[in-house]
Amino acid sequence: MASTADIKNGVVLNIDGQLWNVIEFQHVKPGKGGAFVRTKLKNVVTGKVVDKTYNAGAKIDIENVDRRDFQYLYRDGDGFVFMDTSDYDQITIPSETVGDAANFLLENQTVTVATNNGNPLYIDLPASVVLEITYTEPGLQGDRSNAGTKPATVETGYEMQVPLFVGIGTKVKVDTRTGDYLGRVND
Template sequence: MATTADIRNGVVLRIDGQLWNVVEFQHVKPGKGGAFVRTKLKNVVTGKTVDRTYNAGAKIEIENVDRRDYTYLYTDGDGFVFMDTEDYDQITVPAETVGDAKNFMLENQQVTIAMNNGQPLYLDLPASVVLEVTYTEPGLQGDRSSAGTKPATVETGYELQVPLFLETGTKIKVDTRSGDYLGRVND
């Protein structure tokens, strides 16, 4: 069993049956009283963030999380099929685990999947992806400034706000964390 001395950024802890990722930690030794460890933890499944304090030397349970590279192949019912890039094994990840990442995934895209005891926990996508606009209203003449935005649908079916001058068929860069338009991509 590990102690608080083993806490590092990126370590996954099991607390009350749930997995929590250590985002920040700080060992504190006040002038009076015992030392303690202050942590900021993020729930691996829900994304909820909490602050938690441990006494120095307290026992904690560290979980082994394996992060591997996979290639997204296709959707099968309400599951997503991925292929391991090393041994070509295929796994099906449930839609609940994939979550909003489905809005930014195209076939043959590389993703990192975090696994714990053979169970997929979450997906890590690249910071941004290039997607093609499949539908947007045409911009009016004179709407060439960056002042306004309009809705656009990209090839994954995701809808986002883009500048007025963009047209259907334009390739754009999209932030996978926030879903925001980052810029136009020239071929």
């Protein structure tokens, strides 16, 4: 068992059987009363963020989370197959674990997979990816009913809003956190 003195950003705590990632922490020593540690925690699975306060010296349970680079290979039914880039082992991660990241996964793309005791917890994508537009309606000049944007489908099947001048075959940069259009990419 560790104590609150071992809390650092990025450490994963096991609280009531759930894994929580420490986003922020602050050791506080008020003028009156005992010292304490104020933390902001993010649930590894659900993404929920909570604030939790511990008395200084309290016992906590730190989990070992292994983050390694994997290469996305292909989709297999309800799972996604990834290959460890260091030892070439392949793992299948269920679509519930991959979540919305599936909208931005391209074959041979490198991602970071976090595992705990051999179980995949989540995958981290790069902040942005380059995707090709596979379908969009032609933009009509003068159509400003929707702030100069139109729906477009990218090669992964994800649908997003793009400016009117973007056409089929255009490569665009997409923010993987929000799914927003960031700009065109010239080859």
